[in-house]
Amino acid sequence: MSDILFKEESYKIIGACFEVHNILGHGFKEAVYKDALELELIKLEIPFAREKAFTIIYKEQKLKHFYIADFVIYDTIILEIKIGSYIGDPYIKQTLNYLKASGMRLGIVINFGKPSLESQRVIF
Numbered sequence: 001m002s003d004i005l006f007k008e009e010s011y012k013i014i015g016a017c018f019e020v021h022n023i024l025g026h027g028f029k030e031a032v033y034k035d036a037l038e039l040e041l042i043k044l045e046i047p048f049a050r051e052k053a054f055t056i057i058y059k060e061q062k063l064k065h066f067y068i069a070d071f072v073i074y075d076t077i078i079l080e081i082k083i084g085s086y087i088g089d090p091y092i093k094q095t096l097n098y099l100k101a102s103g104m105r106l107g108i109v110i111n112f113g114k115p116s117l118e119s120q121r122v123i124f
Contacts, residue, residue: 016040017110021117033112048073054101069098077106083113087120099124
């Protein structure tokens with residue numbers, strides 16, 4: 001059996017998301033969950049950057065457009081916040097693109113849009 005990539009860090013991140021969801025429930029805009037999660041990460045002393053931009057390189061040239069990840073946590077994990085009816089293929093593909101652009105290997109998509117919090121790990 002293989003080891004889970006960033007198991008302990010993932011557990012802490014998802015725990016922080018559960019805390020936010022337990023208090024706020026579902027139904028708010030993404031920005032509200034991001035603001036609350038930022039406060040929770042600070043409280044838990046989890047290092048993060050919010051709305052981190054990643055440049056896209058094509059044939060050794062930097063493109064004009066870039067990706068902005070909702071959070072980069074522990075400098076190794078991209079966290080994407082959603083409020084959809086489910087974690088679907090577009091969210092997974094978006095996170096995979098962020099991982100490609102950043103050189104990171106793990107992304108986590110969190111969906112605050114349902115009565116129960118949903119999460120999906122994305123490995124690149």
